[in-house]
Amino acid sequence: MIERDLKKHLDVILKGVEDVLLLDELKRIISESIEKNKPLTVKLGLDPTSPDIHLGHTVVLTKLRQFQDMGHKAVLIIGDYTARIGDPTGRSVLRPSLSPQKIDENAKTYMTQAFKILDSSKTDVVKNSKWLEPLKFAEVLNITSRFTIARMLERDDFKKRFSSNLPITIMEFLYPLMQAYDSVAIKADIELGGTDQRFNLLMGRELQKEYGQKPQIAITMPILVGLDGINKMSKSLGNYIGVSEHPDEIFGKVMSIPDNIMIDYFNLITRLPKDEISVIQKNIENGSLNPSIAKRKLALNIIENLYDNISAENAENNFNRIFKDKTAPEKVDEFFIDKKDYPSGRIKAISLLVQSKLCASNSDAKRVIEQGGLKIADDKITDINMELTIEEINSKIIQKGKRYFLKIIVK
Numbered sequence: 438m439i440e441r442d443l444k445k446h447l448d449v450i451l452k453g454v455e456d457v458l459l460l461d462e463l464k465r466i467i468s469e470s471i472e473k474n475k476p477l478t479v480k481l482g483l484d485p486t487s488p489d490i491h492l493g494h495t496v497v498l499t500k501l502r503q504f505q506d507m508g509h510k511a512v513l514i515i516g517d518y519t520a521r522i523g524d525p526t527g528r529s530v531l532r533p534s535l536s537p538q539k540i541d542e543n544a545k546t547y548m549t550q551a552f553k554i555l556d557s558s559k560t561d562v563v564k565n566s567k568w569l570e571p572l573k574f575a576e577v578l579n580i581t582s583r584f585t586i587a588r589m590l591e592r593d594d595f596k597k598r599f600s601s602n603l604p605i606t607i608m609e610f611l612y613p614l615m616q617a618y619d620s621v622a623i624k625a626d627i628e629l630g631g632t633d634q635r636f637n638l639l640m641g642r643e644l645q646k647e648y649g650q651k652p653q654i655a656i657t658m659p660i661l662v663g664l665d666g667i668n669k670m671s672k673s674l675g676n677y678i679g680v681s682e683h684p685d686e687i688f689g690k691v692m693s694i695p696d697n698i699m700i701d702y703f704n705l706i707t708r709l710p711k712d713e714i715s716v717i718q719k720n721i722e723n724g725s726l727n728p729s730i731a732k733r734k735l736a737l738n739i740i741e742n743l744y745d746n747i748s749a750e751n752a753e754n755n756f757n758r759i760f761k762d763k764t765a766p767e768k769v770d771e772f773f774i775d776k777k778d779y780p781s782g783r784i785k786a787i788s789l790l791v792q793s794k795l796c797a798s799n800s801d802a803k804r805v806i807e808q809g810g811l812k813i814a815d816d817k818i819t820d821i822n823m824e825l826t827i828e829e830i831n832s833k834i835i836q837k838g839k840r841y842f843l844k845i846i847v848k
Contacts, residue, residue: 453704480625485543493670666695688752691736
């Protein structure tokens with residue numbers, strides 16, 4: 438019985454995982470948890486250095502949710518104190534520090550979005566300032582005495598900066614120690630993180646040993662590739678799907694991902710069983726399942742997890758209206774124009790795109806028009822100098838590209 442339950446647990450835990458340190462220890466503590474009916478403490482630390490999260494951030498959140506669903510204790514640590522330093526992982530320069538007020542503002546938005554993935558009623562949320570701020574200097578010295586500079590320079594990013602004569606502050610060395618102390622404070626059995634967090638997770642194991650605790654199991658998750666199919670999902674690269682984006686937008690973006698990364702998305706950001714995903718992959722490979730049909734299933738699953746079933750169905754229906762029926766979505770947001778602001782009674786097409794926020798700048802709007810991406814009431818606009826009559830565009834639908842629609846209302 439225990440062996441069967443252990444296999445079921447491991448099938449879920451290991452789905453999409455990059456690495457486990459150490460797998461035999463993981464099997465042992467899972468078996469003990471099942472036998473004694475005692476949940477494990479699973480830790481995930483998040484630094485609220487920005488207010489919004491995208492699907493790339495949800496990879497570890499989804500894994501934590503899987504542990505929740507199996508009955509384990511999920512501890513989400515808000516790194517309000519560590520965020521004052523900023524995680525130096527992958528950085529070639531010192532990260533600018535954030536004010537406590539900005540960190541708190543980011544944390545509120547971050548948590549709202551994180552609970553689209555996690556079960557809030559089963560999540561212990563705690564700020565690490567609770568135990569880091571009261572530490573006396575003697576206690577900090579005690580922690581630092583347990584690690585050497587040579588050990589810290591084993592980190593790839595520190596090693597590269599040191600060999601390139603780029604500055605590394607002592608404060609940055611403290612970051613992995615502070616994150617490690619989080620594991621000591623909550624007596625973590627398992628810590629989750631991205632592959633870029635491996636060093637920090639291992640430091641947690643080492644510090645727990647120093648404090649006489651059982652060392653945590655470190656589980657790392659792969660980095661999610663963005664919509665371009667090449668680079669890490671990132672807001673700065675524009676290849677991301679935000680967790681708070683409209684379901685219609687999410688559906689359209691998911692349908693645009695390259696076929697070759699689709700299974701990674703199934704494994705990393707859905708809670709579908711591994712066997713079901715394997716069947717999907719096999720059927721795509723043998724030609725019995727069209728990749729676009731599988732992608733629809735992926736989009737529906739993602740939206741159901743972030744919103745609900747009805748939102749997912751509506752998003753698919755709107756996608757069909759746009760791409761199959763070649764019509765506008767059933768519901769279209771409105772953009773209001775005050776005719777008093779246009780005494781000539783005319784507005785440039787470029788200005789309309791920018792003012793409606795369909796484009797971020799004049800150059801962006803110009804590019805859209807030149808590429809044939811602007812339609813008003815199904816009429817394609819290709820002249821970047823085109824001026825539109827205010828009254829004629831009243832109540833008309835403006836369309837940018839294939840997925841963006843607004844209804845113009847003149848008042």
